[in-house]
Amino acid sequence: MPEAATRIDRRSETLELNIGPHHPSTHGVFRAVVELDGEIITKVTPYLGYLHRGYEKTCENKTYHNVIPLAERCDYMAASGNSLTYCMAMEKLLDIEVPERAQAIRVIMAELSRIFSHLFWLGTHGHDVGAITPVIYCLREREDIMNLFELTAGGRLMPNYLRIGGLIRDLEDGFVERVRAFTNIFDSRVDDYETLLTKNPIYVDRTKGVGVLKPEDAVALGASGPMIRATGIPLDLRKTQPYSGYEQYDFDVAVETGCDSYARYLVRIKEMRESNRIIRQAIDRLPGGPIRATKPGAVFPPQEDIYTRMESLIHHFMLVVEGIKGPVGEVYQATESPRGELGCYIVSDGGPKPYRLKWRGPAFVNLESLAVMSEGSFLADFIVILSSVDIVLAEVDR
Amino acid sequence: MGIERHLNDTVHVTNLEWFVNWARKSSMWPLGFGLACCALEMIATAVSRYDISRFGMEVFRPSPRQADLMIVAGTASKKMIPAIRRIYEQMAEPRWVIAMGACACTGGIYKNYAVVQGIDRHLPVDVYIPGCPPRPEALLDGIFQLHAKVMKEQSIKDPRSFPLKAAT
Amino acid sequence: MDQETIKEKLVSKFGDEVVQSAVAFRDQVAVTVPKDRILDVCRFLKEDPELLFDFLSFVGGVDWYPKEPRFEVVYQLYSLKHTHRFRIKANVEMAEDGLGHIDSVVPIWPTANWHERETSEMFGITFLNHPDPRKLLLPDPWNVYPLRKDFPLEGTEEDTPDLPRTAHAALDQPSE
Numbered sequence: 001m002p003e004a005a006t007r008i009d010r011r012s013e014t015l016e017l018n019i020g021p022h023h024p025s026t027h028g029v030f031r032a033v034v035e036l037d038g039e040i041i042t043k044v045t046p047y048l049g050y051l052h053r054g055y056e057k058t059c060e061n062k063t064y065h066n067v068i069p070l071a072e073r074c075d076y077m078a079a080s081g082n083s084l085t086y087c088m089a090m091e092k093l094l095d096i097e098v099p100e101r102a103q104a105i106r107v108i109m110a111e112l113s114r115i116f117s118h119l120f121w122l123g124t125h126g127h128d129v130g131a132i133t134p135v136i137y138c139l140r141e142r143e144d145i146m147n148l149f150e151l152t153a154g155g156r157l158m159p160n161y162l163r164i165g166g167l168i169r170d171l172e173d174g175f176v177e178r179v180r181a182f183t184n185i186f187d188s189r190v191d192d193y194e195t196l197l198t199k200n201p202i203y204v205d206r207t208k209g210v211g212v213l214k215p216e217d218a219v220a221l222g223a224s225g226p227m228i229r230a231t232g233i234p235l236d237l238r239k240t241q242p243y244s245g246y247e248q249y250d251f252d253v254a255v256e257t258g259c260d261s262y263a264r265y266l267v268r269i270k271e272m273r274e275s276n277r278i279i280r281q282a283i284d285r286l287p288g289g290p291i292r293a294t295k296p297g298a299v300f301p302p303q304e305d306i307y308t309r310m311e312s313l314i315h316h317f318m319l320v321v322e323g324i325k326g327p328v329g330e331v332y333q334a335t336e337s338p339r340g341e342l343g344c345y346i347v348s349d350g351g352p353k354p355y356r357l358k359w360r361g362p363a364f365v366n367l368e369s370l371a372v373m374s375e376g377s378f379l380a381d382f383i384v385i386l387s388s389v390d391i392v393l394a395e396v397d398r
Numbered sequence: 399m400g401i402e403r404h405l406n407d408t409v410h411v412t413n414l415e416w417f418v419n420w421a422r423k424s425s426m427w428p429l430g431f432g433l434a435c436c437a438l439e440m441i442a443t444a445v446s447r448y449d450i451s452r453f454g455m456e457v458f459r460p461s462p463r464q465a466d467l468m469i470v471a472g473t474a475s476k477k478m479i480p481a482i483r484r485i486y487e488q489m490a491e492p493r494w495v496i497a498m499g500a501c502a503c504t505g506g507i508y509k510n511y512a513v514v515q516g517i518d519r520h521l522p523v524d525v526y527i528p529g530c531p532p533r534p535e536a537l538l539d540g541i542f543q544l545h546a547k548v549m550k551e552q553s554i555k556d557p558r559s560f561p562l563k564a565a566t
Numbered sequence: 567m568d569q570e571t572i573k574e575k576l577v578s579k580f581g582d583e584v585v586q587s588a589v590a591f592r593d594q595v596a597v598t599v600p601k602d603r604i605l606d607v608c609r610f611l612k613e614d615p616e617l618l619f620d621f622l623s624f625v626g627g628v629d630w631y632p633k634e635p636r637f638e639v640v641y642q643l644y645s646l647k648h649t650h651r652f653r654i655k656a657n658v659e660m661a662e663d664g665l666g667h668i669d670s671v672v673p674i675w676p677t678a679n680w681h682e683r684e685t686s687e688m689f690g691i692t693f694l695n696h697p698d699p700r701k702l703l704l705p706d707p708w709n710v711y712p713l714r715k716d717f718p719l720e721g722t723e724e725d726t727p728d729l730p731r732t733a734h735a736a737l738d739q740p741s742e
Contacts, residue, residue, distance in 0.1 A: 049703035222677030511721025
């Protein structure tokens with residue numbers, strides 16, 4: 001019958017819906033255009049670039065030390081992890097050996113940043129799913145961690161504590177006791193968060209089976225971090241290619257086999273507990289010694305020496321005025337950030353500024369799998385899937 | 399003061415403009431326009447430690463139609479300008495804008511091809527809050543400055559300026 | 567497997583002319599291959615059972631202006647099974663149309679899709695047979711390649727203007 005034919009034709013038109021860039025649940029300025037057939041998503045087209053800040057071009061015009069604050073603002077949820085990656089790439093380029101105390105403190109800062117980032121993710125993920133309570137509790141914990149960051153170098157969010165060759169200054173008195181007090185109560189706090197969501201039937205219904213990413217797809221699409229560990233592949237750069245003394249610490253890699261958003265949630269909860277374990281071991285074993293390597297021409301001399309010794313003053317002056325005269329070459333250094341493999345590729349031509357600095361942001365690559373995961377699901381599930389990818393727009397757009 | 403003392407200080411006498419301004423500043427609903435890192439400090443201001451709810455502002459509305467105050471927190475890239483402008487135009491008057499953070503005030507550390515050097519090139523800003531990111535106390539201080547500005551606004555037009563419609 | 571052995575395997579499979587240059591710096595080796603052999607080399611690196619580079623970390627570009635060939639495309643690889651890393655580069659010269667041309671590796675590693683889109687819009691390199699060659703990060707009206715060395719950091723008023731407030735420029739009346 002001709003009427004039935006036109007009815008079916010009309011039903012096959014899809015609705016194009018624009019999500020973002022200003023949206024309460026897109027975690028920043030992210031825009032996606034989804035094509036809907038009723039409520040089922042048939043196609044997802046992400047549009048990026050709304051927070052493109054020209055990071056890589058700006059770095060080519062700054063001296064090597066001036067890049068550190070820029071690098072920290074790239075992934076603002078776990079700022080110390082970024083400066084760790086960059087400083088390690090520079091130390092590899094300049095062949096500097098970082099002293100053990102600095103390595104241990106860097107590990108503490110990196111793991112605190114991991115907990116910091118996962119807490120915020122947990123709060124906003126709960127908020128997207130519809131649970132408003134986790135936000136308030138997770139952000140209360142974050143205030144404790146921000147107090148610790150403030151004790152190191154003054155910044156709450158971006159402490160800017162790491163330098164090429166080590167750290168800027170030693171720990172304050174009382175830092176070790178406060179970290180220990182934090183680690184003692186944190187496990188019970190994670191138990192509290194788990195009581196809110198893990199066995200909650202509404203949460204399990206909303207996330208189990210939603211956003212399935214199979215292992216071979218995850219590898220082909222370059223996903224790393226919790227995205228790939230939730231598919232059963234135990235890829236963790238802290239274990240496979242350890243750096244900054246991670247091989248001394250005893251921790252497990254959080255792996256689940258569910259491949260869906262619920263598995264990613266479980267992986268991140270487990271990672272918070274493991275990070276707590278690492279911090280406790282690092283604080284118990286904190287070695288003494290210098291907090292910065294000695295390499296005139298590349299590393300700033302200690303502050304006390306600048307005021308008392310002539311050579312240190314001259315080295316400091318030349319370093320600030322002329323910058324680092326590095327060798328000609330290129331390095332790639334990758335670390336395990338809360339989102340995945342964070343990589344820094346530096347090409348140096350011997351001058352005081354990087355010739356090319358390429359930042360491999362894990363959130364950028366993880367977002368590629370959004371289309372694969374959400375096609376065929378409901379529109380309400382799209383928000384859950386997007387939040388389970390854990391993107392930070394400043395890293396996606398750089 | 400005369401009549402208030404006679405009524406045992408249970409009544410406060412003022413003029414209508416003060417009253418309207420006080421009502422506007424006491425429950426100014428912000429539009430959460432968090433673009434980048436400053437958004438985290440804005441959210442930290444909204445939760446239990448720095449509780450912005452003491453000032454009636456904990457309802458961060460996602461829709462510009464329901465909001466009074468647009469806190470531009472973070473870097474505005476050039477690609478984002480049409481969206482910012484469209485959202486500002488959707489807000490109903492009276493509306494105010496706070497530029498939070500160095501990037502919103504002047505472009506911050508990003509002086510390059512992709513970042514707008516201050517959103518006051520495209521929006522009328524009432525209060526600038528410097529910092530990278532500004533502490534929650536700094537954001538609250540900026541909000542208080544905005545409240546003081548609102549209290550001094552001329553929100554009621556002079557009644558004598560309204561033309562009377564002659565009855566015909 | 568260490569970097570020198572990987573390089574030897576490449577040479578033994580394709581012959582000496584495939585390795586145009588190999589730079590060993592610190593503990594990493596970066597091998598430059600000719601750009602028309604890039605697909606064969608990458609397929610070999612991914613499928614050979616002793617190498618198994620199934621994880622592409624990134625595809626990036628470097629601009630060596632004013633040296634020729636001007637561009638260099640860098641592929642950073644990682645093997646999940648053998649946990650070794652490797653770097654492959656290809657020199658791309660600028661053609662008459664002001665762009666570089668090189669084959670896309672999306673058929674081998676699907677993750678290269680967005681990396682190549684970003685590299686092509688930042689440097690002006692065309693990746694042949696790319697499934698979706700649109701701009702990724704920059705606004706659509708712009709026609710510049712910002713990461714090239716001859717592009718100024720702050721952009722120019724004509725090339726990188728503040729985008730108009732509305733789609734219809736005639737409606738851009740200042741309202742305050």
